[in-house]
Amino acid sequence: MSGKWSVQILVAAAHGPVRFTELERGIEGISRRMLTLTLRNLERDGLVKRTVYATVPPKVEYELTPVAHELNETLQRLTDWAERNRVYIANARAAYDTEHRPELVDG
Amino acid sequence: MSGKWSVQILVAAAHGPVRFTELERGIEGISRRMLTLTLRNLERDGLVKRTVYATVPPKVEYELTPVAHELNETLQRLTDWAERNRVYIANARAAYDTEHRPELVDG
């Protein structure tokens, strides 16, 4: 799973240990199921470390490994690129859609 | 579509104009359909330029825009990261799978 949620989790967990519910609240639209599954995959790949505290109520913290922090840096460059070219792409799309309007073929 | 083929197309088209069939042969496992669809999306986003030559047989060339070349550079950093940490991740997975073997629960 490269997973549609992985990147957002990496970003949300970038600054220090964070609890399950914090992630759930911090990431707009994620379901509890997908948060769990994606965290498991990230943990399996050695990108997040999971720490369970034997308390009541339970407490589980997730934090990025050094490798994941490196990944985050390169992802940041991607984000920067996307931000820089946001308008360019929006314009390209608008132009493309204008030239290829599917609904005007007979109208 | 962020599409599972987009990156490979960007890489395959990185060095000068390339024809449809060249892309098809150069990208392992891609179907003609997905090549077409993904190229359309990249074109729509202003990442590839499509040039049609009115010849018989038809000839169509695709080349990256400057913006796409910038993107390719940042993608290269991702690839580099993946390559650097390939073994680390493989080991992490093996270790995880060993610790959490699902099939040994009763065996």
Next chain:
DNA sequence: CAGAATCCCCGCGGATACTG
């Protein structure tokens, strides 16, 4: 050669309900 159209499968992921 470079597509467009159609059919169809499957697995990602949402909704919901249940536990230690």
Next chain:
DNA sequence: CAGTATCCGCGGGGATTCTG
């Protein structure tokens, strides 16, 4: 609080067929 289990819909994408 931090999950797990089950059901199920949707759409991404493969295989195939037809054209300019």
